[in-house]
Amino acid sequence: xxxxxxxxxxxxxxxxxxxxxxxxxxxxxxxxxxxxxxxxxxxxxxxxxxxxxxxxxxxxxxxxxxxxxxxxxxxxxxxxxxxxxxxxxxxxxxxxxxxxxxxxxxxxxxxxxxxx
Amino acid sequence: xxxxxxxxxxxxxxxxxxxxxxxxxxxxxxxxxxxxxxxxxxxxxxxxxxxxxxxxxxxxxxxxxxxxxxxxxxxxxxxxxxxxxxxxxxxxxxxxxxxxxxxxxxxxxxxxxx
Numbered sequence: 091x092x093x094x095x096x097x098x099x100x101x102x103x104x105x106x107x108x109x110x111x112x113x114x115x116x117x118x119x120x121x122x123x124x125x126x127x128x129x130x131x132x133x134x135x136x137x138x139x140x141x142x143x144x145x146x147x148x149x150x151x152x153x154x155x156x157x158x159x160x161x162x163x164x165x166x167x168x169x170x171x172x173x174x175x176x177x178x179x180x181x182x183x184x185x186x187x188x189x190x191x192x193x194x195x196x197x198x199x200x201x202x203x204x205x206x
Numbered sequence: 207x208x209x210x211x212x213x214x215x216x217x218x219x220x221x222x223x224x225x226x227x228x229x230x231x232x233x234x235x236x237x238x239x240x241x242x243x244x245x246x247x248x249x250x251x252x253x254x255x256x257x258x259x260x261x262x263x264x265x266x267x268x269x270x271x272x273x274x275x276x277x278x279x280x281x282x283x284x285x286x287x288x289x290x291x292x293x294x295x296x297x298x299x300x301x302x303x304x305x306x307x308x309x310x311x312x313x314x315x316x317x318x319x320x
Contacts, residue, residue: 133311136310
């Protein structure tokens, strides 16, 4: 079983829809949670970076972390064709003191297409 | 992404040759990470370096792979005697302080071994 599970999709939605992307994980030691967007033939671009549980909002993006369920989500409101990309969730344990060092565990990525 | 510079973007090597991948971190960043993305798989951590130091190489294959980040110049990921299974996209990332600091990725080097 992979430490981080992410449905690869593909997911296709109409422009303006609310998109929900999810990851589950098995290791309760994960404390840092990230979402990256990756366009074809490009590197991952950081969208959201959160520590522990709770919600975080940035523009049209909202990230949610539920550590009790080992489940994280990314919501995209008013989706645009330019949002079409692969979305990667990533996590990190941090050390015993809660410090992260950039050793991330990634999900496989969900391919999203937003059609006009 | 433009801040982390990787070259070459594409690299073709024959089995048994050496591959050298270069990474210049974002300006002001002194912490560098290498990740590998195999076909149909997610990104996998390989190594974390600071200037002149390897901090964590737990994701590096035991043989043929090495990494360095010298005092001057870019970070180098070196793969000796490449095999077809080394074909992948190799991404470099950098962070400002290395602690509780998000990673910023480059656009990767796509290695093809023929």
